[in-house]
Amino acid sequence: MCIPKESKFLAVDASQCMGCRNCELACCTRKVEHYGNEAKPGDIRIMPNIIIGHDGNGSKPAFCRHCSEAFCEKLCPVNATIKVNGVILFDKTKCNGCGICEQACPYGVITIGTFKINEITKKLATKCDLCIDRRINDEEPACYAACPTKALALI
Amino acid sequence: MNDCYNCSDQSLIEKAESEKIDLVWQRYEKMKPLCGFGEQGICCRICMKGPCRINPFSKKRSVGICGASADTIVARNLVRMIASGTAAHSLHGKEVAKTLMHVARGETAIYSVKDAIKLRSIAQKLNIETDGNDLIPLAGVVAASSLMDYSRMDDEEICNWLKYTIPDARLEKLKKLGITTSNIDGSISDIMARTHVGTDADAVNILLAGLRCALADYSGMQVATNLSDVLFGTPQPVVSQASLGVLRKDAVNIAIHGHNPLLSEIIVDVAYKMQAEAVAAGATYGINIVGVCCTGNEVLLRHGIPLATNYLSQELAIITGALDAMIVDVQCIMPSLAKVSACYHTELITTMPDAKIAGVTHIELGSGDSLKKAELIIRKAIDAYKNRDDDRLSIPAEKNKVIAGFSAEAIIDLLGSINSEDPLSPLIENIVNGKIRGIVLFAGCNNVKVKQDHNFVTMAQKLLKHNILILATGCGAGAFAKNALMNSEATEAYAGDTLKEVLTFLGFEAGLNAPLPPVLHMGSCVDNVRSVDLAVAIANRLGVDLNQLPLVASAPELMSEKSISIGSWVVTLGIPLHVGLAPPVTGSSLVTNVLTSELKNIVDGYFMVEEDPEEAADKIISIIEEKRLGLNLDSSLDSANNIEVLS
Ligand code: SF4
Ligand code: SF4
Numbered sequence: 001m002c003i004p005k006e007s008k009f010l011a012v013d014a015s016q017c018m019g020c021r022n023c024e025l026a027c028c029t030r031k032v033e034h035y036g037n038e039a040k041p042g043d044i045r046i047m048p049n050i051i052i053g054h055d056g057n058g059s060k061p062a063f064c065r066h067c068s069e070a071f072c073e074k075l076c077p078v079n080a081t082i083k084v085n086g087v088i089l090f091d092k093t094k095c096n097g098c099g100i101c102e103q104a105c106p107y108g109v110i111t112i113g114t115f116k117i118n119e120i121t122k123k124l125a126t127k128c129d130l131c132i133d134r135r136i137n138d139e140e141p142a143c144y145a146a147c148p149t150k151a152l153a154l155i
Numbered sequence: 156m157n158d159c160y161n162c163s164d165q166s167l168i169e170k171a172e173s174e175k176i177d178l179v180w181q182r183y184e185k186m187k188p189l190c191g192f193g194e195q196g197i198c199c200r201i202c203m204k205g206p207c208r209i210n211p212f213s214k215k216r217s218v219g220i221c222g223a224s225a226d227t228i229v230a231r232n233l234v235r236m237i238a239s240g241t242a243a244h245s246l247h248g249k250e251v252a253k254t255l256m257h258v259a260r261g262e263t264a265i266y267s268v269k270d271a272i273k274l275r276s277i278a279q280k281l282n283i284e285t286d287g288n289d290l291i292p293l294a295g296v297v298a299a300s301s302l303m304d305y306s307r308m309d310d311e312e313i314c315n316w317l318k319y320t321i322p323d324a325r326l327e328k329l330k331k332l333g334i335t336t337s338n339i340d341g342s343i344s345d346i347m348a349r350t351h352v353g354t355d356a357d358a359v360n361i362l363l364a365g366l367r368c369a370l371a372d373y374s375g376m377q378v379a380t381n382l383s384d385v386l387f388g389t390p391q392p393v394v395s396q397a398s399l400g401v402l403r404k405d406a407v408n409i410a411i412h413g414h415n416p417l418l419s420e421i422i423v424d425v426a427y428k429m430q431a432e433a434v435a436a437g438a439t440y441g442i443n444i445v446g447v448c449c450t451g452n453e454v455l456l457r458h459g460i461p462l463a464t465n466y467l468s469q470e471l472a473i474i475t476g477a478l479d480a481m482i483v484d485v486q487c488i489m490p491s492l493a494k495v496s497a498c499y500h501t502e503l504i505t506t507m508p509d510a511k512i513a514g515v516t517h518i519e520l521g522s523g524d525s526l527k528k529a530e531l532i533i534r535k536a537i538d539a540y541k542n543r544d545d546d547r548l549s550i551p552a553e554k555n556k557v558i559a560g561f562s563a564e565a566i567i568d569l570l571g572s573i574n575s576e577d578p579l580s581p582l583i584e585n586i587v588n589g590k591i592r593g594i595v596l597f598a599g600c601n602n603v604k605v606k607q608d609h610n611f612v613t614m615a616q617k618l619l620k621h622n623i624l625i626l627a628t629g630c631g632a633g634a635f636a637k638n639a640l641m642n643s644e645a646t647e648a649y650a651g652d653t654l655k656e657v658l659t660f661l662g663f664e665a666g667l668n669a670p671l672p673p674v675l676h677m678g679s680c681v682d683n684v685r686s687v688d689l690a691v692a693i694a695n696r697l698g699v700d701l702n703q704l705p706l707v708a709s710a711p712e713l714m715s716e717k718s719i720s721i722g723s724w725v726v727t728l729g730i731p732l733h734v735g736l737a738p739p740v741t742g743s744s745l746v747t748n749v750l751t752s753e754l755k756n757i758v759d760g761y762f763m764v765e766e767d768p769e770e771a772a773d774k775i776i777s778i779i780e781e782k783r784l785g786l787n788l789d790s791s792l793d794s795a796n797n798i799e800v801l802s
Contacts, residue, residue, distance in 0.1 A: 016212045018191030052188050059188035148192075149210045 007085045007130060008154040010050075010063050010144065016151035017052070019059030024048040026146035030131065035115070047111035049128040050143045061152065062107045063143070064088070064128035072101035072110060072127070080125075089129050097123025159468060160608040161637055163399055163551030167471040170549055176498050178470045179489065183603045195742030196229040202352035211742055226358035229743035231350040233719070234365035236738075238346035240720025241368050243486055244681055245305070245339045245375025247415055251382045252301040254417060258386070259295030265421065265525055268294050269388045273564070277381055281315050294385070301378045305340050312337045316377040317370055320684075322691055324700040325728060332757065334367040334727070342371035358745055366758070369723035376721075379681045383416050383453075390456035390560040390678065392569070392667075397636035399468075400554030401461035402477040406443035407433040407540040409533070410463055410472050413484035414679065416453040418506055418520045419446075422482060423458055425529040429537075436537045447472060448487050449679030452632055456560045456678055465608075465633025466714070467601035470495045476547040480536035485510045487600070487715065500542040502535045555639035558667075559676035561626075563688040566675070569665045579696050581661065589789050590653035592622045592705065593779035596686045597631040597674075599710030599718045602736060608634035610711035610735045610768040615640055615649070617772035619673050622651035623779060626689075629680030631710070641676055643669035683721055687728065697786075702729030702759035705782040707775045711735030711768060726760030731778050733763045733771050 027048040035046075050063040066088050067073075073081040073088060080094035081101075102110045102125060110127045131141040139145070144152045158180045159165045171178050177185075192198040197209040199219050207219035209228060218224050223231075257263040268274055271290055278285045278293055281300050285293060304314040313335045318326055329335045336342045346368050349355040355364070384390075402408045409426065411419045423444055430441035445463040446454050454460040463472050466487055472478050473495050480502040481492065488505075493512050496503040505511050506520045516535070518528050571578035585591045595618055601607050611634040615625055627635050635641050640649070646658045650673045659670040677685045687701075694701050708725045710718050712735055725732045740746045755761040763778075765771040777792070784790040 018195075018211075019188030020190040020192050020208070021188070054188040059191070148208050149212050 007087050007135075009066060009086075009130070010128075010141065011153045011155045012061055012063070013151050013153065014058065014060040016149045017059050017061060018149055018151070019052055019054065020148065021052050022146045022148060023050045023061055023143035023152060024052060026142040027128075030134070030142040031126075034133070045114040047113055047126065049109050049111060049126060051109055061143075062109050064105075064109050065107065066128075066130075071104035071106065075100050075104045087130055087132070088127070089132075090125055090127060092124060095124050097125060099123075099125070101125050101127075157606060160606055160612055160634075161398065161468075161553075163553040164464070164468045164471055164607065166551060167399070167468075167474045167549065171471070171474045174474075174498070174547075176474070176495060177491075178474075178495070179467060179491065179603050182491070192742075194739055196232045196739035196746075197225050197742030199223060199228040199232070201231065201350065209742060221352060223356060224358075226743045226745040227356045227361070229740050229746045230358035230361040230365070231355075233738065233740055233746065234346050234361055234368065235350055236716040236719045237365045237368050237372070237723050238343045238720075240715065240717035241339070241372035241375065242343050243717050244372050244379060244720070245343070247485070247681060248339075248375040248378035248382070249302070249305055250415065250417060251379055251386065252298050255294055255382050255386060256298035256302065259291055259298055261291075266386055266417075268385055270385050273381070273389050274385045277385065280319050282319060297385070298382070301382060304374055304378065305338065307338045307341075310337050314339065314371070314374040316374040316381075320377055320688070320691065321728065322694050322700050328700075328758070329370065329727070332363070332366075334363055334370060336367050336371045336374065339371040339375050342368045358743065359749065362746065362749055366723060366727045369720050369727055372720040373684065373687075373724040373728070376681050376684045380678070380684050384562070387416055387420055387457055389564050390562040391565050392558060393456065393459040393560040395455055395459040395461050395557050395559060396554045397455075397462040397557045397633070397641075398554045398638075399463055399471060399475055399551045401443075401445050401463055402472070402475055402550045403440050403443045404477065404548065404550060405438060406440035407436070407438045407537050408443050408445060408478050408480075409536045410445050410447050410478055410481045411450045411454065411483075412447035412469060412481055413450045413488055413510075414448070414453075414486045414681065415450070415484045415507075416457070418482075418484045419450045419454050420457075421520060421525050421529045422532065423454055423460065425526060426533055429530065429533050432534070433537050433540070436540055438537075438540055442533065442536075445472075447481070448633070449629055449681065450484065452559075452629065452676070452679040452682070455557070455636070456562070456676065459559075461554070462557065462633060462636050465601060465630035465637065467603060467607045467630075473499050473501045475550050476544065477550050479540040479543065480504060480532070482506060482532055483510070486717070488512075499547070500539050500544060502539040504532055504535065506532075555637065556642040556644075557636045557676065558642055558672045559632075559636065561675040561677050562682075563677075563685045563692065566689060567692065569661070569671075572666070573661070573664045577696075579693060583693060583696065585657045586705065587788060589783075590622065590657050591624050592776075593782065594624050594626060594690075594704075594706045595775060595779075596683070596706070596708045596730075597625060597627040597635070597711070598629050598680060598683050598708060598721060600630045600680075600712060600714035601634070602712045602714040604736060605712045607712075608638055610771075611635060612638050612640065613768040614709065614711055614772045614775075615674060617769065618775065619649040619654065620651050621776050622654040623776070624654065625674040626677050626686045627674050628677050628683050628686065631712075632674075632676045632678070634712075635674045636676065640674045641672045643667075643672060646670040646673045649673055680717060680721070683725075690730075699786070700729060700759075703782065703785055705779045705786070705788075707731050707733065707778050709733040709735075709771070709775065711771065713738075722762065726754055726762060727758050729759035731760055731763060733765060733775055735766060735768070735771065737764045738762075
């Protein structure tokens with residue numbers, strides 16, 4: 001897998017988050033584009049990997065920190081995680097959709113999606129991959145690009 | 156935290172939760188976080204180049220694709236809310252005026268002139284010759300003169316229902332500002348036209364047009380309330396009950412919900428005639444009609460029909476399991492009722508051609524065969540009663556006594572029993588001598604963002620303690636009725652000493668043998684003009700303008716576009732208005748500033764945003780004291796340096 005040498009990571013200034021959920025939508029839209037050719041409507045359950053929460057004082061996005069000692073990495077029973085240049089990714093071929101990583105993630109941003117592969121419905125964990133495919137083309141991560149106030153930053 | 160101030164409502168929320176039925180509160184939680192762009196009014200969907208959002212944090216002044224600034228976008232969005240509210244009220248008024256016209260032309264057997272005295276007094280007010288005019292032709296002239304307010308072509312003229320109902324000084328002021336209106340429908344289309352892409356971009360100019368449209372709203376509401384009185388009678392004090400405990404196990408319970416008395420009156424009439432059928436079906440008490448929202452207020456005031464609930468808890472009426480039918484007309488009907496009623500035996504029936512819900516039985520009222528249709532509706536309710544599941548029944552025990560029906564006429568009649576020469580004098584004397592410090596009008600809706608009814612009740616209790624008399628309309632009145640603030644006991648419990656003394660005196664003089672309630676129910680939300688009529692009578696009697704009176708309005712739980720249009724004419728008439736939630740304008744400091752302070756210099760009234768009900772009550776008290784000072788009445792503010800010396 002080809003990952004740009006210098007990965008930039010997401011950061012947030014919560015005071016500028018308007019709670020519009022554009023980032024959630026952009027994340028899902030990219031996934032739809034991504035799986036678009038492989039699936040027909042209803043085959044896939046798509047969930048965002050950036051999730052806007054609300055704590056009474058305002059809204060705040062939760063997203064993957066690509067932790068250095070990541071729980072998802074440590075707890076995955078089939079060792080489906082790969083770490084490239086600090087970015088944690090899942091290996092689709094190994095993941096069996098058990099959901100342990102979903103429960104382990106302290107930010108609550110790993111979601112279990114359903115996918116139809118060769119007429120067999122399979123559950124797979126999905127997480128933020130910092131939009132590797134977009135990065136290769138020198139595009140920013142979808143959520144970052146979609147954020148109208150730039151509450152999200154790339155550092 | 157509870158979602159409702161009212162405990163019996165709260166118990167039903169818990170019942171719904173155990174039955175896994177989502178109500179407005181759960182839907183709100185699921186909707187969170189709400190989009191901040193929308194909340195601040197800086198999302199524009201006016202053209203298809205967009206939608207555009209303005210970044211409120213941008214260092215550079217961010218603009219829409221067409222170049223519209225945050226100020227333009229916020230102002231356009233706001234006045235479109237005013238236009239929608241105006242349309243809702245004034246269409247209601249137009250329907251009533253058209254019905255009066257049908258009566259005059261002998262085209263309807265269902266409706267008639269029930270209040271001839273009111274008709275004559277309206278004619279007098281509108282400067283129409285009454286002598287020699289028989290009742291029915293006079294009804295035609297009054298209807299025509301009201302409908303003229305919707306169709307006048309001469310821009311120089313002013314709507315009858317505006318120019319003849321406000322003090323002269325106020326009218327002059329509005330004329331000078333160029334914001335009087337000659338045509339209600341015209342003012343609405345003016346807003347839609349000027350907010351089309353690439354038309355009016357000057358936020359202040361847009362807001363002024365918004366005020367004009369708000370005055371059109373006022374005129375349409377005057378038509379709706381006054382002509383309804385002609386057709387159905389002017390409310391007089393009446394004793395009834397409120398809260399969901401008014402539903403009965405031994406009756407066919409029918410709720411009427413919405414706003415327009417044209418329909419509810421038919422249902423009420425027909426239901427009285429069909430009691431025997433209900434008894435035959437096993438409901439020993441017969442038919443029990445209850446009201447929800449403003450239809451509820453209309454029939455409470457005119458027939459003493461108990462009020463089941465107000466806006467936010469409308470779904471709970473069904474959750475009791477005791478409601479056999481809910482008949483709805485227009486405005487504030489949650490579409491969710493379809494799903495909630497499907498979880499029970501309750502028949503939900505829509506009745507208006509412009510207010511249907513997909514999948515819900517629609518039986519249209521309003522044409523020649525309305526009586527037959529109404530019978531059909533009641534029969535459906537009786538049939539539904541037979542399917543009621545007693546195991547799911549949970550009628551709260553709580554029901555509170557309500558004394559309602561305080562139209563301006565009723566208040567003046569009541570006071571007239573003390574001094575028939577000068578009926579207003581007992582009220583005015585007590586305001587002058589300070590036993591009543593001032594008057595607050597509570598209006599407006601419930602909003603899921605506020606614990607239901609909490610702001611109303613908390614503020615009222617504090618204001619009453621400070622000897623401030625309270626008037627209420629709409630779902631605000633519903634909140635007070637449900638929570639036992641509209642009876643003599645509430646006067647004993649909450650009124651300050653001098654207010655209590657006055658209300659007790661007035662109550663006994665008027666032959667009630669008990670104090671008047673401390674919160675006077677003046678009607679539905681369209682009836683807010685009743686309180687203006689009272690205020691105008693006081694202002695005229697004192698020879699002052701409305702802005703000088705110790706009078707403040709408050710909509711502490713506002714929600715609908717109608718509340719924005721009402722609020723806007725309230726301030727345009729010179730009355731300060733408290734709102735318990737910021738309207739979607741905070742994305743523009745210019746618009747926010749105009750509404751909360753600049754307006755004061757132009758029209759004397761202004762918006763005051765305060766979310767905390769205790770603080771809001773304090774602020775209202777100090778505005779009232781300030782107004783007293785202005786009238787040279789004793790005030791807790793020191794006249795020399797204008798600081799508060801008493802609290
Ligand atoms: S796009 Fe930006 S402002 Fe909108 S919810 Fe996401 S982080 Fe917040
Ligand atoms: S009218 Fe202007 S601001 Fe509004 S959506 Fe169109 S381009 Fe954007």
